[in-house]
Amino acid sequence: MTTWDVKFLQTDASLDQPRSLIILNQPFTLDLIQRVWQSSRWRACADGGANRLYDTLQNDENRVKYLPDLIKGDLDSLRLDVREFYTKNGVPVVKDEDQDSTDLMKCVQEVDKRGLSGRQSEHVVLLGGLSGRLDQTIHTLSYLHKLRKTHTVFAVTDDNVGWVLDSGEHDIEIDHSFLGQTCGLLPVGVAKTVLSTRGLRWNLDEQESSFGGLVSTSNHLVPGENVWVKTTDPIWWTMELKPLNTHLI
Structure with a gap:
């Protein structure tokens, strides 16, 4: 029997269960980012996901409170003003030009590289992935199906x-x-x-x-x-x- 919960969406979610957050290039509300952010100990933006985070937080005072640990992808979507802001505030921006992996896959690989994953330990929360472009949604469905034996991954939208x-x-x-x-x-x-x-x-x-x-x-x-x-x-x-x-x- 496998047990599941979505306590990472509670307003008072704790860090008892280690979680990594990957922010995708899809729309989300301020309320949702606040909930999943506070329940995660490591956060990454997949390329244009950084644009979404930057725009949703609305002003620099809020943005410096929610600085991701990493921005990674082929960077074909990352806006210049967003890149300059996060670079100025010490956020690593890593370009990975591998065309055989998506920006989501690149960020999951980073979670693995840092030793944060594992079905019995670190959970991964994807912010986005189930809305927007159909091809991206199908990729999320397919990729999480492939990861099911090695990772515990949740996809959440508004x-x-x-x-x-x-x-x-x-x-x-x-x-x-x-x-x-x-x-x-x-x-x-x-x-x-x-x-x-x-x-x-x-x-x-x-x-x-x-x-x-x-x-x-x-x-x-x-x-x-x-x-x-x-x-x-x-x-x-x-x-x-x-x-x-x-x-x-």
Whole structure:
């Protein structure tokens, strides 16, 4: 049984569970960056993710409070004014021209290089990756599917949080204070899987799921209950987020 929670989205999230944050080049709100930032001990921007961080923080007083540990990528998206600001404030900007890896992959490689990853230790939180361009979303779905054996990676946007459940049984802790009612089990990257669940409005009992058959979208969490999932093959689990209200700055 694998247990899961998304405590990194709580307003008072602790650093008891080490986390690395990778900020992607997709839009996010000030409330969301504040929550995932405070619950991470190492933060990197994947190329144009630095533009998003810079613009969301709105002024230099806020920006110096949220300086990433690294900006890395092929730097084809990083604006000059953003690069100058972070360089002036001591943030390393690393250009990696490898065209066989995306900016996200480059940042995950940096996490590995620093010895921060590992399924039983450091978690990785991606800010972005499930919205915007479809090809980038598919890359996130594919890459996290590949990483499932070696890394614990969550992808979060202002609307969703999701990750890959490997084959087996999973117990998912549900915090209804910031999670909405809608959830889904998506058979991405597999021909099919067989699912059983508890804690959902419409539970599944040894139900086959595939792109050509059943896909459990728009299911609902049951108030006051956690979720149990049993799956024969890897599957994407997603949950809706309520609008966050943090205002730490």
